[in-house]
Amino acid sequence: MSDAALAAHLAAEAGRLLLTVRDSDMLEGKPLGEAGDAIANRFLVAALRAQRPEDGLLSEEEKDCPIRLDRRRVWIVDPVDGTREYAERREDWAVHVGLAIDGVPTIGAVALPAAGLVLRSDRTMPVPPAPPRLRLVVSRSRPAREAMAVAEALDAELVPMGSAGAKAMSVILGQSDIYLHSGGQYEWDSCAPAAVALAHGLHVSQLDGSPLVYNRHDTYMPDLMICRHAHVAPVLEALARAQGR
Structure with a gap:
């Protein structure tokens, strides 16, 4: 699986996990946000370590390991970007799975699970033109x-x-x-x-x-x-x- 396909797959799967946790109605508010962060982080970290063991890894919800500084390729993830929005059951939250190579943001997937979307660096679409008023x-x-x-x-x-x-x-x-x-x-x-x-x-x-x-x-x-x-x-x-x- 290519890096881009892996990023998109993991972002989408983490998003599905987060929707399952949210829709179970077992948690609300801050406990829901904390549970979502923890579950998505465990999934993403385990998957990346299994699929790309030689690469570095940086996650918001994981203790930073300085070994990543010696790696050219480093996966940088945010298991729940917008934890508060997720906990409030809004739609404007995301899952980030990115790969920086030599410091450059090279590969990425951003899942918007509540909207059923995954935007990715290898499958682009035309950006709509700007309206008269920005x-x-x-x-x-x-x-x-x-x-x-x-x-x-x-x-x-x-x-x-x-x-x-x-x-x-x-x-x-x-x-x-x-x-x-x-x-x-x-x-x-x-x-x-x-x-x-x-x-x-x-x-x-x-x-x-x-x-x-x-x-x-x-x-x-x-x-x-x-x-x-x-x-x-x-x-x-x-x-x-x-x-x-």
Whole structure:
């Protein structure tokens, strides 16, 4: 099985497990989120260690092993991206299975189980054209200051949404046009979405336009921008004005 097929298969299967746990109605709220994280993590970690034993592995829900830093190929997974949304039985949560090679987000699959979708880096679709008024997807609970400034500068409509994976995939699906995030994310939040977005021809970078680099000792990933290439310059200009540059 190819790396891309494996990523998609594991993301889909983890999503099915999570739906089964959620739909059993045995747990609610925080205990449901914790159970989902644990079950999906056990499945993904066991499967990757069995299928790709020579590769490194980084998971949000697994104790970090520094051996990964010596590997060129590192699987980076988020068993439940948007645990709160999952626990609240919303649709805007995801499963991330990504593969970084030499620090580059190369292979990825993002499952949106509640929507019955798996977006993957090896099976792309045309990204719908942007509407006359751009849409900027933001956190439904804590929109980033930079995102709000860009939305104001571009007169963009705000689209509140839950998990990072759901936000990133919303650009591919034509539900939004720009995804900006600053602060509070880690490598597992964006590796798989970045790989899928890049494969779909989108621009993916830090807020200063520099590329995202994965499998670092410090897994904190401070900021992220995903959009069509035509929107990169206006977004960077709006960010520069907001930051007084």
